[in-house]
Amino acid sequence: MLKQFISHLSDKHNIQAPAKVLLAVSGGLDSMVMLELFHQSGFSVGIAHVNFELRGEESDGDEALVKNVCQQKNIPFFTTHFFTKDYANEKGISVQMAARELRYKWFESLAEEHNYEWIATAHHLNDSIETAVFNWTNAASLAGLCGIAAQHGKIIRPLLFARRKELEDFAKENSVIWREDSSNDSDVYKRNFIRHQIIPKLKELNPSLESSFMRGQRKLQGELSFLNHALQQWKNQFVSIQNDVVNIDKKGFNEIDAAAIILYKVAEPFGFNFDVCEEVLQALHEQSGKRFLSNSYQMIVDRSKLLISKQVDELDAVLIERDQTDAFLGNWHLKIRVGTKQVPINDLNVAMLDFARLQFPLKWRQWQAGDTFYPLGMKGSKKVSDLLIDNKVSLVDKTKVTVLTSGEEIIWVVGHRLDERFKLSENTKETLILTLNPYFT
Structure with a gap:
């Protein structure tokens, strides 16, 4: 031995x-x-x-x-x-x-x-x-x-x-x-x-159970190796990773009998079981936006893809006082200062607002279904959800969007669009200048 x-x-x-x-x-x-x-x-x-x-x-x-x-x-x-x-x-x-x-x-x-x-x-x-x-x-x-x-x-x-x-x-x-x-x-x-x-x-x-098992094991391992090779070829064609988000092209499931097991093999490392993968495939051609959760990850049915990403933690709203210079929410940092009247700049990560129109404390929070505001340059109101659709924001990125409010009014869909009612005007004397930057602890 x-x-x-x-x-x-x-x-x-x-x-x-x-x-x-x-x-x-x-x-x-x-x-x-x-x-x-x-x-x-x-x-x-x-x-x-x-x-x-x-x-x-x-x-x-x-x-x-x-x-x-x-x-x-x-x-x-x-x-x-x-x-x-x-x-x-x-x-x-x-x-x-x-x-x-x-x-x-x-x-x-x-x-x-x-x-x-x-x-x-x-x-x-x-x-x-x-x-x-x-x-x-x-x-x-x-x-x-x-x-x-x-x-x-x-x-x-x-x-x-x-x-x-x-x-x-x-x-x-x-x-x-x-x-x-x-x-x-x-x-x-x-x-x-x-x-x-x-x-x-x-x-x-079968008195020769051990010998039979070893022979069968070799066959199974060979079949498994072959299937893993085929799966890798499928992944090379239909799966990509961008900004820590797994993108799975829906076309990869067309006319495939084993779609559930293929999805399971891709999604298993992220904590999704086979039963959930079957449910995902049933929802594949329904209205986009349906979300499935494992312990730490989410799988979202988007228009042409399945998206797997880390779940976004629900964040407690942050209050911003009149004399505050910094604020933090999740992985984002707002640099805050007050200046004289400014010339607006074309940068989605910088907001310039009429200080006199603001009611403090401001509130910085995650956006919610039903949120509406008056987009800069438009006369009427618009749902934040519709703005994000127009801007082709992915379903994963939508979960990360935040808004800044004054009283009950949204003044900035952060990183996307200011509100028309709080823009700088010829009567503006002081400007609140907010600069958004990523923040990592």
Whole structure:
């Protein structure tokens, strides 16, 4: 098995001794065998052990075992304790998800601090089969049906070639000591139920389940690679990024049966699930302006495109007093000064207003549906929404537009148009001069 392990690391991950590898070791069979394999192979390893404070004395015993083995082999040992249940409650997630988040975040910071090139976890072939079954029951995509990925960035899973029985045999032959996790005996957890109840039934149907899974996995990974190549070609033709906004040409969905999965593959990194992508496509040819939200991003159906951008936070209105010289709203800064009568300049980011006509404090806020004003150069009123349409402001940029008001009247659609009623006239004595600039903290 040692030769197979070394060949697998070299062929699958292009890693050879004496590379520096941080090993995630819990004290169970899988990780203790991994520790022994790396140690015998001549790698420069460090051991990272997490005590999740979930099993009392059992957890302490796991930590003591791993620490003792590291001392015997003169291997660097790192450990930390997490109050996992408290973290799960605080984040509103499961204990299993909390443990995963905590350990991987710590592994990555530890590897960076001590210059480890790789982080290795001890997932093996049977784990991958269980994961594939679990993913299938949760409507996974093709990638999920492949089981556990062999590598994700600097995180590697070097035991995916090995069956659990092979790890047990290696442990016995090499006097590897490990501890059993009592929580693995309970079918309360879905993965344990799959391991104890589902996998044995599948092996009754196919005694060569592991071999069949590996063959099927290779086919799926090949198909996935082909589909990813086709998707990239589609993205090259129909997707572009401008000013941090993802633009998806609607024409890319014409006469495509798999439109929902294509959109999902583009939108998934921004937190959109498959069901939302199906809803978006149903709204594709309806009136533009419909907005769909993930946790942090918005997807907007525009005239000829789908637009994905960060959600714009709702901003509290800012009051501007008579003697104020600066104001800030979101990522914008207004420079404010009062001068004598000025000659208006042709710059949308500079507003010159008749000071005597203004009622302080002024209010700077996001525009709202129904806002109206009297555009400079026009006699009648106009909705701000209509001005933005006339100016061909994109739906994403519309969410960033602000207005400045005096009393209840809009005096400036900031960066777009002044109000006719507050312009400079021959009777103007003092001018309020406002200059808009981007502001980044």
